[in-house]
Amino acid sequence: MSQLAAQLRARIETEGPISVEAWMNACLADPDHGYYMTRDPLGRAGDFTTAPEISQMFGELLGLWAGVVWQQIGGPSKVHLIEIGPGRGTLMKDTLRALRGVPGVMDALDVHMVETSPTLTKAQQNSLKDTPCNVTWHTDLATVPQGPVIFLANEFLDALPIRQYIRSDGGWYERVVTLSGDQFVFGLGERVDDSVIPEKFRAASDGSIYEDAPIVQVAVQNIAHRVASDGGAALIVDYGYAENVLGETLQALSKHAYADPLDCPGENDLTAHVNFADVKVGAEAAGARVWGPIEQGTLLERLGIAARAASLLANATKDQAQDIATARRRLVDHDAMGRLFKVIALTPLESAAPPAFETVR
Numbered sequence: 208m209s210q211l212a213a214q215l216r217a218r219i220e221t222e223g224p225i226s227v228e229a230w231m232n233a234c235l236a237d238p239d240h241g242y243y244m245t246r247d248p249l250g251r252a253g254d255f256t257t258a259p260e261i262s263q264m265f266g267e268l269l270g271l272w273a274g275v276v277w278q279q280i281g282g283p284s285k286v287h288l289i290e291i292g293p294g295r296g297t298l299m300k301d302t303l304r305a306l307r308g309v310p311g312v313m314d315a316l317d318v319h320m321v322e323t324s325p326t327l328t329k330a331q332q333n334s335l336k337d338t339p340c341n342v343t344w345h346t347d348l349a350t351v352p353q354g355p356v357i358f359l360a361n362e363f364l365d366a367l368p369i370r371q372y373i374r375s376d377g378g379w380y381e382r383v384v385t386l387s388g389d390q391f392v393f394g395l396g397e398r399v400d401d402s403v404i405p406e407k408f409r410a411a412s413d414g415s416i417y418e419d420a421p422i423v424q425v426a427v428q429n430i431a432h433r434v435a436s437d438g439g440a441a442l443i444v445d446y447g448y449a450e451n452v453l454g455e456t457l458q459a460l461s462k463h464a465y466a467d468p469l470d471c472p473g474e475n476d477l478t479a480h481v482n483f484a485d486v487k488v489g490a491e492a493a494g495a496r497v498w499g500p501i502e503q504g505t506l507l508e509r510l511g512i513a514a515r516a517a518s519l520l521a522n523a524t525k526d527q528a529q530d531i532a533t534a535r536r537r538l539v540d541h542d543a544m545g546r547l548f549k550v551i552a553l554t555p556l557e558s559a560a561p562p563a564f565e566t567v568r
């Protein structure tokens with residue numbers, strides 16, 4: 208049994224069952240044994256791959272988005288370019304390469320990486336070691352100085368803990384993790400007030416699961432509040448659903464295959480789909496205007512992935528050409544990442560539509 212499994216077992220024996228949120232929090236963020244604290248999980252040799260790791264085109268197109276936003280807000284002489292949950296730093300590296308093509312912006316940029324993982328912070332420092340920009344690392348957004356902001360966040364929200372509620376015998380209960388012999392198992396916790404569940408789901412059949420994510424709400428509200436008060440915009444990309452739904456989305460990944468979320472705590476990636484309906488409500492409550500969600504495929508098409516792929520293909524070998532075409536399909540196609548991944552932009556209330564969101568509210 209791993210040290211984290213032993214700790215969680217002792218905790219449940221002493222305190223009783225723990226919420227799914229507390230389980231995820233321990234598995235992902237325990238300072239000594241949490242998944243993100245101890246490893247670099249990205250890429251072929253890791254547990255999962257993300258859009259910036261699939262192709263440089265993703266970060267470059269987001270870089271152009273950031274450059275146009277900077278122009279839209281009047282090209283201020285200082286702007287904080289902030290990435291939250293930056294993985295290996297690949298997205299920021301590609302973003303900064305594309306931004307070099309936008310006259311004047313490199314002199315204005317202060318880059319901020321908000322990251323809690325010491326291992327990934329080192330990877331990011333390595334990725335960005337040759338950048339001419341001033342880069343600062345933070346473990347919390349609160350230490351990023353005031354001033355106009357451009358946020359990028361790819362697959363950050365899905366890495367935050369969620370809560371689950373389960374319907375049983377005509378009531379709703381918090382879903383918890385408990386012990387059955389040596390095994391961690393799901394169980395029923397305290398009964399919750401029905402008001403916690405959206406009205407349309409309250410009378411769902413027994414066994415139904417509803418998820419919410421107060422930690423995601425806090426993260427989104429902090430971003431939205433900064434955008435609304437300091438000016439600028441945020442681009443948030445993640446997999447999830449645009450309308451409230453019932454059902455379980457908590458999942459574990461190990462070596463690119465699904466695993467049991469209660470097996471090997473701290474060893475597997477745990478994620479949940481993002482509820483963009485809730486995210487929108489939270490961001491609006493914090494004073495921002497929310498654009499979208501639109502699909503990732505739509506975003507990348509509108510930002511010019513066809514042109515970027517064509518220019519890369521012009522100098523590519525046969526093998527490289529194949530990789531570029533495959534990566535483009537993975538990022539854009541509906542049966543790959545193009546539809547499941549959604550994108551919202553946040554701006555102050557009075558701002559013009561950011562790039563790629565011109566035709567949506």
Ligand SMILES: C[S@@+](CC[C@H](N)C(=O)[O-])C[C@H]1O[C@@H](n2cnc3c(N)ncnc32)[C@H](O)[C@@H]1O
Pocket residue numbers: 243249257258259260291292293294295298321322323324327346360361362363366367
């Ligand atoms: C799924 S990875 C995505 C990495 C990267 N954005 C990409 O697309 O390749 C999630 C990232 O969020 C970071 N993270 C998790 N919880 C965090 C938190 N509370 N604050 C900041 N970063 C966090 C992880 O360490 C990791 O860098």
